[in-house]
Amino acid sequence: MSNHPPVSTIEKEVGRRRSFAIISHPDAGKTTLTEKLLLYAGAIQIAGSVKARKASRHATSDWMEIEKQRGISVASSVMQMEYRDCIINLLDTPGHQDFSEDTYRVLTAVDSALMVIDAANGVEAQTRRLIEVCRARNTPLITFINKMDREVKRPLDLMDEIEEALGMSVVPITWPVGMGKSFSGVIDIASSQMRMFKAGEDRIGHQADQLVSVSDADLKNKLGESLETALTEVELVQGAMPSFDLEAFLNGQQSPVFFGSAINNFGVQEILNTLVELAPAPKSRSTIQREVLPSEKNFSAVVFKIQANMDPAHRDRVAFLRICSGYFERGMRLKISRNGKEVRTNNALSFLSQRRDILDEAFPGDIIGIPNHGLLQLGDTLTEGEKLQFTGLPFFAPEIFKMVETADPLRTKQLRDGLMQLGEEGAIQVFKPMLGGQMLLGAFGQLQFEVVAHRLKSEYNAEVRLLPARYSLSRWVSSKDPAMLKKFINDNSHRMSEDVVGAPVFLAAHRSELEVAQQLWKDIEFHALREHA
Numbered sequence: 001m002s003n004h005p006p007v008s009t010i011e012k013e014v015g016r017r018r019s020f021a022i023i024s025h026p027d028a029g030k031t032t033l034t035e036k037l038l039l040y041a042g043a044i045q046i047a048g049s050v051k052a053r054k055a056s057r058h059a060t061s062d063w064m065e066i067e068k069q070r071g072i073s074v075a076s077s078v079m080q081m082e083y084r085d086c087i088i089n090l091l092d093t094p095g096h097q098d099f100s101e102d103t104y105r106v107l108t109a110v111d112s113a114l115m116v117i118d119a120a121n122g123v124e125a126q127t128r129r130l131i132e133v134c135r136a137r138n139t140p141l142i143t144f145i146n147k148m149d150r151e152v153k154r155p156l157d158l159m160d161e162i163e164e165a166l167g168m169s170v171v172p173i174t175w176p177v178g179m180g181k182s183f184s185g186v187i188d189i190a191s192s193q194m195r196m197f198k199a200g201e202d203r204i205g206h207q208a209d210q211l212v213s214v215s216d217a218d219l220k221n222k223l224g225e226s227l228e229t230a231l232t233e234v235e236l237v238q239g240a241m242p243s244f245d246l247e248a249f250l251n252g253q254q255s256p257v258f259f260g261s262a263i264n265n266f267g268v269q270e271i272l273n274t275l276v277e278l279a280p281a282p283k284s285r286s287t288i289q290r291e292v293l294p295s296e297k298n299f300s301a302v303v304f305k306i307q308a309n310m311d312p313a314h315r316d317r318v319a320f321l322r323i324c325s326g327y328f329e330r331g332m333r334l335k336i337s338r339n340g341k342e343v344r345t346n347n348a349l350s351f352l353s354q355r356r357d358i359l360d361e362a363f364p365g366d367i368i369g370i371p372n373h374g375l376l377q378l379g380d381t382l383t384e385g386e387k388l389q390f391t392g393l394p395f396f397a398p399e400i401f402k403m404v405e406t407a408d409p410l411r412t413k414q415l416r417d418g419l420m421q422l423g424e425e426g427a428i429q430v431f432k433p434m435l436g437g438q439m440l441l442g443a444f445g446q447l448q449f450e451v452v453a454h455r456l457k458s459e460y461n462a463e464v465r466l467l468p469a470r471y472s473l474s475r476w477v478s479s480k481d482p483a484m485l486k487k488f489i490n491d492n493s494h495r496m497s498e499d500v501v502g503a504p505v506f507l508a509a510h511r512s513e514l515e516v517a518q519q520l521w522k523d524i525e526f527h528a529l530r531e532h533a
């Protein structure tokens, strides 16, 4: 059994945790920035390891690339580093839009997010979607405008664009002087000091950053017009935008903005400092039963991601847990609230500096990985015994459906097993129609179907055919009146199915069918979002 440390120790550890996700549209520089954050926190010595893995992906076709992404070691999706006094947990999010559901779930596991924007492209499609999720959860958001060493959009225009996309005020903390070849650094607005740009490389330079007052005569002579322009812009934004308000940031109503160039290590340290100084430590979280404080003595955690492991032959999976309260010690026994089953944690994984070290202890805000063979499902809550169910892990009603059948009827069982596991992992949504034997798959992008078909073949030896399905939308159904729900399900059996956790789902070919059902069945609630296991 765990020997709980005193609450004061847990409080102290909670206070120094910073868990954040890094989000961006593909190619904005997320991988590069991740690497540089690790470099500056001393978690790696030379940048290049994350990048190298990514380079190898580019050589392959699009969906093979995704397949590889999945295969990339579990370690690269969660990274822990120590910077100043803080333990920082960085969670990566999949870049491809077809996997956005996975990203939404990762965002439920963090306390803040870092948004990387390519200064030449501004706010791109994928970023908009991610912003919506952050907004819905009031996640504090830090903005990093990357690639200032290129010819990019005007900073003032970028600010307007981001403000419009975020639907919240943005406050520049730094401001760029020049861009592209004439990019010479950023002004730290609060201190009126300019940090001079130096092209960086894969290692940290030995010289400290060069800071010069913006009123320095030599600096004015050297930079001339570009400094004047920047100072005028700073005056403009200071007049037009509110000043930084910590509380508004923490409530997800205001985003501090930094300019830099990740590939040149420029602006990276400011991001780390901001995480330490401004980003929130873990807060209380809601369960169906009650509010859970991070500093509570007893352990609780929620499974927000399940990832198939590297070796397809073993079919083991790693469940990623976000610790919400208490203290974790390797070997402690945990219970799944859903079914009371016990989980051993002898081989739990931590993610310190990209190595899958076996961890000894962990605190709220930390992520741990528990290898298992299907015991743990997305959304599961683990505790030391108390029955709690964290809310807020989203499953969205899919937008594209396909029927699936095996090419070889003798392998029907393998197909079912494979689909159940992939469904539990969240790779795709799997529905069992009440009538008829074929399983139905639901997804957000075509790519998800291709990846699932590929995995069924390679991991479960089940070759499948994907056939068009007549459905175009689904809704989870519930009712305050169990008898009414039963009647609804019986009367609509040709349109009913169950998802992987057995929740009833109504399927419709057209929106009008849903509308008719909603008209007829006033006591039934139709949900586009399922929130917990």
Ligand code: GDP
Pocket (backbone or CB within 6 Å): 024, 025, 026, 027, 028, 029, 030, 031, 032, 033, 054, 095, 146, 147, 148, 149, 150, 260, 261, 262, 263, 264
């Ligand atoms: P991700 O898809 O968001 O992870 O983007 P990457 O980190 O892989 O970066 C995409 C491309 O942009 C790569 O070729 C990087 O070398 C390049 N890149 C990243 N940061 C910068 C930067 O600050 N300046 C310039 N010029 N290129 C950058």
